[in-house]
Amino acid sequence: MHIVLLNRAVARLGAAALLLSALASGAQSAPQAVNPSWQQVAPGVWKASLGQPEDLSLLSAAGVQPALTRLASLPAAAFPLDAAEIEVRQMDWKVALRLPLAANEDIYGLGVDFSTVRRNGQIFELHVDHWNRRAPTPGRTHAPVPLYISSRGFAVLFDSARYLKVSVGHGVRLAAKQKPPVVDRTTRTIRPATPGTAPIPAPWISALPSDSIEVLANAPGFDVYVFAGPSPMDALRRYNLFCGGGSLPPKWGLGFLTRLPTKATAADVLADVAAFREHGLPLDMIGLEPGWMSHAYPCSLEWDPTRFPDPAGLLGELDRLGVRANLWFNPYIGPPHGKLYGRMLPFAGSHLVWNGLVPDYTLPEARATLAGHLRDEVLRLHPRAVGGFKVDEVDGYDRYLWPETATFPSGHHAEQLRQTYGLLVQRVLLEEFRALDRRTFGQVRGTNAGASSFPFVIYNDNYDFGEYITAVVNSGFAGVLWSPEVRGSDNPEDMLRRIQAVCLSPLALYNGWASPQKLWTHPSALPGIRAALRLRLQLLPYLYHTFAQYHLDGLPVIRPLQLVTSAAATTAGPGGQPALDATTNPYEAPAALKEIKDQYLLGDSLLVALLAPDAASRPVVLPPGRWYDFYTGRLAGEDTTIYVTPPADQLPLFVRDGAIIPRLAGEPLRAPRTGELPRLELWHYGEKPGALRLYDDDGETFAYERGNVSWTDLRAERSPDGTWHGTAITVAGTQTWSYSDPRWFFITP
Amino acid sequence: MHIVLLNRAVARLGAAALLLSALASGAQSAPQAVNPSWQQVAPGVWKASLGQPEDLSLLSAAGVQPALTRLASLPAAAFPLDAAEIEVRQMDWKVALRLPLAANEDIYGLGVDFSTVRRNGQIFELHVDHWNRRAPTPGRTHAPVPLYISSRGFAVLFDSARYLKVSVGHGVRLAAKQKPPVVDRTTRTIRPATPGTAPIPAPWISALPSDSIEVLANAPGFDVYVFAGPSPMDALRRYNLFCGGGSLPPKWGLGFLTRLPTKATAADVLADVAAFREHGLPLDMIGLEPGWMSHAYPCSLEWDPTRFPDPAGLLGELDRLGVRANLWFNPYIGPPHGKLYGRMLPFAGSHLVWNGLVPDYTLPEARATLAGHLRDEVLRLHPRAVGGFKVDEVDGYDRYLWPETATFPSGHHAEQLRQTYGLLVQRVLLEEFRALDRRTFGQVRGTNAGASSFPFVIYNDNYDFGEYITAVVNSGFAGVLWSPEVRGSDNPEDMLRRIQAVCLSPLALYNGWASPQKLWTHPSALPGIRAALRLRLQLLPYLYHTFAQYHLDGLPVIRPLQLVTSAAATTAGPGGQPALDATTNPYEAPAALKEIKDQYLLGDSLLVALLAPDAASRPVVLPPGRWYDFYTGRLAGEDTTIYVTPPADQLPLFVRDGAIIPRLAGEPLRAPRTGELPRLELWHYGEKPGALRLYDDDGETFAYERGNVSWTDLRAERSPDGTWHGTAITVAGTQTWSYSDPRWFFITP
Structure with missing residues (x-):
């Protein structure tokens, strides 16, 4: 009877089986490592079940449904790692996994951190937490997505709903084939191989780089997924598509959101809407607290009848x-x-x-x-x-x-x-x-892996401008959306710069929950703020198309520069995984871009390099290819670093050569609604001809999932006489073009 | 065969048994709590084995051997907690323990933190780590001793060598008998019991106090120990005695230690010793690096033949x-x-x-x-x-x-x-x-529970004066020794204040490993530094007696003020645990002392209130009883807060009424050696008669463990005519009085 119960129990819960196998093999000696078995579960996506995975994982909590058709459209790819170098080890009730890390491999991802982008040499404790810059070990964030992206063109996800400890290139193994040289800390030299010859000068560093990424899961097991490239961006795309593709918000979600003070009433809500209109400021969403948090802080989820009768x-x-x-x-x-x-x-x-x-x-x-x-x-x-x-x-x-x-x-x-x-x-x-x-389209303060398809934007209580932007960059590696907040400022310049930042992030918002300040509090800042909000609305067709790419192609809305070079390589690539060796890697980011954490691409063509509130100028690293000033169309540079000092009401914003930026004409005060046909403007930049197949749909319902979408081929070409002209032809068989006939602009100085 | 193996394995390693019992009871429902069984393992010390404790624990690593005879000399005591309120719960492979926390209960201990002393409302992750003030969760320190001391007169030790998560009064349970009131966050009121009556104003706080201390061990089990009082100090004494009693250093260990720069040679060592003598500065120990760290940072543990031929x-x-x-x-x-x-x-x-x-x-x-x-x-x-x-x-x-x-x-x-x-x-x-x-007598950078008897003093790389002193205070709750460091300063005043601080800590040292500075670098500070070092040496008999109390009675060398009131209560107590209710607790520290983290008692009678480098004056909280200025014998106050502005070369140092402070006469430049008979001075303070049974031994060997000690009864009494006189009578049958005849001083203004 007891034995029967035991057997049933063992069959049901994996932890016991693991433990028993550990016991049988002798619990008091170091556990042996084995190579996990990989199974291709989607095109270019492999899974290995380590130990006995638990029923509740991140992907199961998110309920992800892979976009298999879209995944199949990516280049064919072989398993991108040396499987013999991947080791799993049962450590009593824990599971340890080791993956190889090459000397020239850069690691990105592992959650929306606010301080760094390149992760080599760091150790993470991945917990959902309010982010704290001074935590001794990073990884506690609002989105501790346990996904890493390798510059060698693949990504790895640890799908466990337990806290994970991840060590990236830290902790040299005694068994490592190649160990760092032993450097004399006192003399900063290496001992010569031949006694009697002079010591060789060498820097001494306290944390030596290792050849591994090591993960410890405090769990009986978990599933690990490998996403092939060939490029790092392709790997990220596969991850996003495996999670169902990125979210596609309603068009109004790409307008402006303002939030009222905690105790605001129904009358306050309407007054604020009116004030936005009066000041000529776009507004699509208004945030309020229905009075249901009043009793203590949890929610009754009942409207307060005094404030909202x-x-x-x-x-x-x-x-x-x-x-x-x-x-x-x-x-x-x-x-x-x-x-x-x-x-x-x-x-x-x-x-x-x-x-x-x-x-x-x-x-x-x-x-x-x-x-x-x-x-x-x-x-x-x-x-x-x-x-x-x-x-x-x-x-x-x-x-x-x-x-x-x-x-x-x-x-x-x-x-x-x-x-x-x-x-x-x-x-x-x-x-x-x-x-x-x-x-x-909403906001959320904590999320995790599997969230790509969720139309929620992360926020937090931080207010450091630089950290905000770094988090925006890191959100691009994590399959999530993140926007800074503006919560007011006594300094008009500060207010303006912050508003500019949110207008070029996934969700443009002012969070006035704790402040009597409004966007019009500082008259001197108002023209610039108005310009930033209007630009946001003008860019709506471009932003909406970018979100469609997120949804359909898995391309992140925010594209870290570390992935952009690689993304370009994809287009030229022959498909399949290229051979990478220890010295060459076509997908490696240029040295100047490896640590860039204050710039990003918004969609295909816009390079955003925001100016911090206290800065009058800043350096901008321009990736390979020609880049043009957004406002003037002047050539800014190509694969170089420039210094810019923009006027207060303009943004350091650069456009890729040949880009077509679809914009709303005029100065719209809200996003277009279903059935409206606003005028479109198509702005072309640079010297290359432009081509864009522009996405559109009704902008409000899920009809797009039922095929109710339109595609329009936009082309900008130069005639032999040097004049530019453009065409816009809706792809046959597609529907719902929501704009009236477009007008072309060829932006040149 | 398989079954046999299984059974043997289960018998051998507890984790499996636990897991199987969890499985048998249905793994997918919340685990049930049970009350642990307590067994008295020493007088006033109870142990419960939760789950299946592991072979390697903190106490087993330290190899503690309880001082059972000494423990038996403490007052008899009953189990100090309500055992029915202590719950253990198996959570798969983890063990959770809940202990009750009363509303008027203050918690101290849980490791050598540098920021707070009272622990209520905090959550700890107890890891051995370099301390970091900005860690989001405290507990990572050089000595994360998992021992807490309750103001209700007991202490609890979690003897696990795993990371422990300890929540002190955080996380209100749904099942709690008394929950905090529900306060309206918006209006800061409590809803009236009778509808229609006015809401009751109340403060809203984000972290509500709970009725529990909760511990999660990521382990198949661990032993928990409860140490009875009756007072909190008695409970701490039982812990120290259970660990074998505190360490008793050699007398020279209470002198001064200086440390040389990393690359110092044998000649540098001798030159530094000579310089100390030339400048009239005491020196007993010199720290050096034998050149065995040269190759990289680990140790060859071989002397470098060039620096140390x-x-x-x-x-x-x-x-x-x-x-x-x-x-x-x-x-x-x-x-x-x-x-x-x-x-x-x-x-x-x-x-x-x-x-x-x-x-x-x-x-x-x-x-x-x-x-x-x-x-x-x-x-x-x-x-x-x-x-x-x-x-x-x-x-x-x-x-x-x-x-x-x-x-x-x-x-x-x-x-x-x-x-x-x-x-x-x-x-x-x-x-x-x-x-x-x-x-x-040495130094160590990381230690843990069970270390009371180890003659090693913790240090670290921090340099914040206030945090240093808080760590000194917390070391008193943890059965460990901690000393700040002085590593030089460009500011003479800073150097002097830091030297004063180390001279009133367990180990007086200057750590010159990375600095060309010496104690005589600032001529203006030298007289004050010399005075501090000489005072250290003069106090050696008092300090040595204090360490003997640590060893024999378990009384910490550094006594946090939160324990001092209670310690006084012990003397007057009838023995046995007094009845404590929700409102009265004779051992509770006075309100003014609950959070004091910049003052401590050094031994029985000296109140140390160090002046920070940048402060010219400071408040000093004087506990109940009369306190006298160390230098003048003037009454400083009684159960009050005073403000002091001492001269640069003096310390805010106060003496308990009736205290006898045994001191070395003259200005000794090193600790006395075996066989030397330096002159003793006995300084009596205040109005009460004094009585002290002074400890002594050879100061160098373990002969004291073989009974080779002396005790001398010192008494200071006032005659009817108002004149004071003192006597010193060595207790019959004891040995090795290392001093020549003492001279009495009655310190009055």
Whole structure:
């Protein structure tokens, strides 16, 4: 009887089997390594199950559905690593994995860090957490996506919902084939091979580079995925497509979002919309707190009847004004006298957050309870006016969340809930909007791997400009979206620079929840702020196309410069993985770009090099190829570093040679709605002819998934007489071109 | 056959059994809690084995041998907690423990932190690490001793060599009998019980206090120990005595230590000793690097023949000068061409540190190899002159140590090695000195629980004065010794204040390894520095007695003020645990002392309130009882806060009413040696009569363990005519009084 129980149990939970095998092999000696077995699970995507993977992983929490057709359109590729050099080792109840790291290999990714982009030589503790710049070990961030991208043209994902410790090129192994030389720390020399000859000068460094990436998962097992290239960008694309492709927001989501102070009323909301219009500032979304966080900090998810006596009336009025509401909430439930508390109680974990319940959202019943309540209290009030949510507090320092000793009714562990909480909540919300055939675009403070297809943009409470931009760059490596915040400033220049930054990020917003300041508080900054917001709206067709590339091709919206050279190589590439050796790598970023963390490409053609609030000028590293000034069309340079001192109301923005930038004409105050046909402008830059197959759809529903899209071939060509002309021809059989006839501009000085 | 193997394995390693029981009970529901079983293992000390404890724990690594006779002399005490409120829960391969925390309970301890002393509301990750003030979660320190001391008069030790996560009063449980009120975050009020009545104003706080201390061990089990009081100080004493009692250094260890620059030669060593004598500065120890770190950073543990051509000669000369050598080393072995490398190779872990071997010192063979080499290369050179070692790099940021994926030949895990490495190396060294019947006093950078009896003082690379002093205070809660460092300063005032601080800490030292500066670099500071060093030497009998109390009674050398009130209560107490309720606790520190982290008692009677380098004055909180100025005998105050502005060459130092401070007469330049009979001075302060049974022994060997000690009863009394007189009577049957007849001083203004 006991044996039978044992056998059933072993079959059910892998941890025991592992442990027993460790025991049988002698627990008191060092565990042996084996090479994992790889299985191709999608074109160019391999999986190995290490130990006994758990049911709750990052990808399972996100519910990813690979875009297999799109994956198949990428170049064929062989397994990109030397499988004999990949080792897995069972260490009692933990699983250790070693992957080879070449001497000339640069590693990017491993989560949305705010301080560095190149990861070699660092050790990460990947936890969902509020980011802290001074953490002794990096990796605690709002999006600790355990995906790394190698400059040798592949990516690797560790799909575990446990905390992971990842060491990138740190810790030289005794068994390493090639070890760093032994340098005399006192004399800074290497001992000569021949005694009696002079010592060889050499620098001494404390942390020597190793030949491995090593991962320790505190778990009975996990799945590891390898994404082939040939280029690093291709590998990232495969990851995004394996997660279903990137998100495609509604068009209005690419407009401007403003958020009101915490205690704002319905009247305040309408007054703010009116003030935006009065000041000639675009506005598509308005963020508010329905008063449901009032009792303590968790949410009752009930509108406060004093501040919002008629929520449906308010939403109807916002809809009439062409503005979507974005509702601020967090997923903890309180107070006890609220409607939802008792219904959620059976699904709550053992500990409270701010006196509120912590629902176990790994339980379908908990998700259904939340979804049903939101449907009844929010979404049924108006068919369109609630555009999305701001999902707060799904990350957080340890002291704000449940302790790791907390238990949950599903039996999942506190650590697993922490790593997946943001994913689970995003999924609940997204499914509700999908059921209504309405797209959403929201914000979230904590997310993880598998989130590529979630239309949520990460934010946080940081306010350091440089760190913000580095996080924007890193979001591009992680299959997530991240935008800085503007929360006001006493300095007009600071306010303007910050607004410029958010207008060139995935979500353009002003977060006024804690500030009496408005965008018009500083009259001297207002013209520049207005210009930045209008530019954002003008660029909407370009941005929307960029998001379509994210969705359909897996190309990130924010493209780190470290991937751009490689991406270019893809186009020219013959398909298949090129042979890389220790000295040459066609996909390696140029030295000047390896550590660049304050510039990025927004889409195919725009190079963004924002000016920090306290800087009058800055260096800009221009990648290979010619780059042109966005405003004047003047040649800025080619594969060089320039110094720029732009006027206050302009941005250091450069355009790739031959690019076509589709823009809205005029000075639109909001994104176009379904059925509207705004005028398009097509701006061509440089000397190369331009070609762009521009994406479009209805911009609001999921009809694009049912094929209701349009493609238009744009071409800019120069006649033999030197004059430029352009054409726009909608691809036969495609639909819904939402613009009136385009007008061409050839931007030259 | 398979079943037999399985059963043997289960019997051998507890993890499997635990896991199987978890499986049998249904792995997918929240695990149930049980109350651990307690067993009294020494007077007032209880142990519970949670899950299946591992063979390598902190106490087993330290090899503690409880001082049972001494423990029996403490007051009888009942189990100090409500055992029904202590819960252990198996969470797959982890073990969670919950202990109750009362609303009026203050928690101290949990390692040598540099920022706070009271621990309520914090979450700790206890790792051996170089301390980092900005770590998002505290607990990574040079001594992450998992011992907490409760103001309710008990202490608890989690004896695991794994990383521990400890949450102190954080994370309110849904099941808690009393939860904090639900406060409206927006209006800062509590909802009235009766609808229609006014809300009650209340502060909103983000981290609500809980009723628990919760611990998560990533281990199949561990032993937990409870130490009874009745007072918190008694509980700490029981811990120290359970670890064998505190260390008793040789008398010369309480003199002054100076350390030379890295590349110093034998000639430099002798020149520095001569310079100390010339400048009238006491010196007992000189620190040097024998040149054995030269090849890379690990140690060959061979003297460099160019810098030290005649080590035995140098040591003989140092002995003649009355100075002990302190040799700087780290426990990693390199370079490969050294003598020790090949011998240590079979015992090395899978990864290198600075290209050096990381011996698995949990293996007796590895310890014996190190010990044998040190015996041959160092200790045999001279019978006395090597006094100790500076054990470097046994802590360190992750990037300086082996990764957690490293394996070791014993089968112990990287994490376990990290938590115990300092303990293991200290033990090797201590055993070698013990075999020679010579005491040692050294330095170590990383240690842990069980270290009370190790004569090693922790140091680090920090240089923040306030943080240094907080660490000194916290060392008193942790059964370890810690001293700040002085490494030079361009500011004479800064240099002087730092020297004053080290002279009132466990080890008085100047660490000149990286600086050309000397104690006489700033002529203006030299008189004050000389006064501080001389005061250190004058206080040697008092300090030595204080260390004897540490050894024999478990009383820490550094006594945090939070424990002092309680200690006083012990004396008056009836024995046994007093009844504590939610409102009264005779051992609770007064409010003004709860957070004091910049003052401490050095021994029974000296209150140290150091002046920071940049401060001309400071507040001093005087505990209950009268306190007198150390220099003038003037009454400073009683249970109050005073502000002091001392002259540059004096210290804010206060003496307890009735105290007798035994001092060396004159201005000694080194500690007395065996057989010398220096003159003693006995300084009495205040209005109460004084009584002190003064400890003494030979000061150099372990003869004190064989009963070769002396006790002298000192009494200071006032005659009816108001004149004071003192007596000193050696207790019959005790030996080795090392002083000539004492002279009494009654210190009054």
